[in-house]
Amino acid sequence: MSVAAGVFAPGHLGELTQIVPFEMVDAVLTECGSVQERIRKLPARVVVYVLLAAGLFEECGYRTVWLKLTGALSWLPVPRVTATALWQARCRLGVRPMRALFDLLRGPASAVRTAGARWAGLLVVAVDGTHLDVADDREVRAKLGKASNQYTDASGYPQVLLVALVACGTRAVIDAVFGPGKPGESILGRRLARSMHPGMLVLLDRGFATTGFLNTTASSGAHFLARLSSHWKPPILARYPDGSVLSRISGIDVRIVACEITIATNQGQRTGAYRLATTLLDPHRHPAFELVRLYHERWEVESAYFEIKKTMLGRRVLRSRTWPGIAQEIYALLSTYQLIRTAISDAAHTAGTDPDRCSFTTALNTARDQVTQAANVIADTTIDLIGAIGRAVLDQPMPARRLRLSPRAVKRPMSRYPHKSLRVDRHTYKATININILLTEPISP
Template identity: 85%
Template structure:
């Protein structure tokens, strides 16, 4: 069952139940983007086309259209051209996709969702990444290009994307994007609108700046940030767990210094970390537990991997203008969020940890549902698992194992570089030893 008439291609398979027709129509009405007359491509259909394009990033828009309509051969589906699809996307604009993302974004977790909270606090992380965009003159003028020792301009222009991600579900709570300058910590300040009491924000060294830490502290959310070597925090008081009270950026914090040793069959590596947090009670939040919690910051990197590798396939975005790029990024984030909500609903309904749910399995199941135009309209009894959730639960990942893969350039420019780099790219089982350092403030 799909919509009637020219609205029939407007669906996203089973994901339509999460973003139903009524939601899309309300977004269009709010943005005054409802078509004045019914065309072959109504605004609602164009929204679903953009969302479906996030599922089929390897395809052009005409091919995405054929996937939306492939199972609707018995219906009088209008024939549309690539030019008609381009004009329809231009008419729609950016605002409806931004409004839709604002409706969908969030932690996608309940109070009892496994791994979503720590000590009663919602665990979130902020980090940035770059998306390649078309090397068009207008885009290049806005974003600039990278440089290297051979040329002043190299590679594709890039958009800086900074996201606030729930570590337990990898759902996007908020995201902002723009040119790479003046930097991710400045752009990330726009995410403060989504921070609130009851959160603990995990931050890398790039975000541990005076301005950013003060902005987070103003929201009354707690933070756990890794400090760079430039910070020289004073020791105001020492605690039995090895941490000490200090003050940075005018904020009273507790500093935890630790030495982390990672051992594999190929050797050992040791590094010293300093973490600063606004959780000042060492009994309620021991230093050793804070160090373990900080490892959850890597969940935001996993979310970016799913966006850039699983969905985009490391491809350049389709759009060749800044409004088109913004429209495409909001559509991509919305589609990612829809899949994450479907995964979280299935995990919560069965008491499963979302960490064991495969995003790739959910993505492929969502693609199948679009091609078949299946489960578009929900029954009277809502099934939180559905076909996507069933596929995920039938192929659960094993419990997390501690493994280590050394950082390396996976695709060197020269095909002869593999031997000269002498880098072992295999992944090994690892053991980690954490030792809290006392009596020292050095990084």
């Protein structure tokens, strides 16, 4: 067992420390001017690792996280700390180091040959927003407000709006921004343009198909593939043999693909009309049918949110009760998620496996075990590109993804997506899909 010396020993993340080594954390602290002036029981580097470990053990308070980090270090004179000392250390550290660390870790986490990462030479990414529940504290409520519904003017917990740019092939976070829910996800999401660049294809749902966001995406040099809502009435400038048409929206030349998608199960079938707009103007290199099939990859960002909110957070409220603490906690949570995704991607690439076959839950549980055992903190002279986390996910591969249909419903009683009726069928069914490219304008839902 090899860990850092002295009071720095609790500062580790098990095997994930090899992805975020001591030198990286020290460099971030130096850059942000956050290195402690004197050595305390809780040096700044140790506090960073405590925050990252808290993302692995979201059901625990910070004091319990500390006990998990130090549980295997009984042979060392590990200092005893209190919950108050941990809170004071977090306040001393501030937000900047965690934001800077996330900036170092974020990225697509994919190699050129990673399965599903690219299409027609373009890195496939998606943008979407979600909400994180935070403590109902007066200061937080004043900044974020509270949601309202038909029963009351203020209900539930205050929420932070998180908008992320996610690589569809690996579900790694390329960039993320967060803040109050107003003025909306499409406006907050414009800040993600700093991470968009030529060679990207950005998949967008109807909520992001706005004049401002489409122009922001196009001006970054990235291509987009967006579903249009019914209020768009673009002109038809030319028709292509694959059924798509040349048009112009928001001053941008686009191809529009109209289609009907029918999903059939043993309980019946359902047909929906869709319009997709893209800045990929060559119908020979980017056929309409293939674009429609590709658009389904947008749901990978929803899977990433599920892993963060359900698998890691367990749908819990964030611990912090102040806005700086919330920002610090969100950056730490995203950084820890990114570390696990990087470990999965490295293992999948080394083994030549699709990252979709690698279980995030298995990787998370293995990473937790490595932390409580203080195992593989420092790499050997011979680098193991797969490691214990990689071997765990490769030894228990998930089955190849099947086409399935499940109604979108949120079961929380105060949700803005109510269950409506106990008669709603929420079973998941095997499904088949049929795509028809339309030569006339569909009636949008």
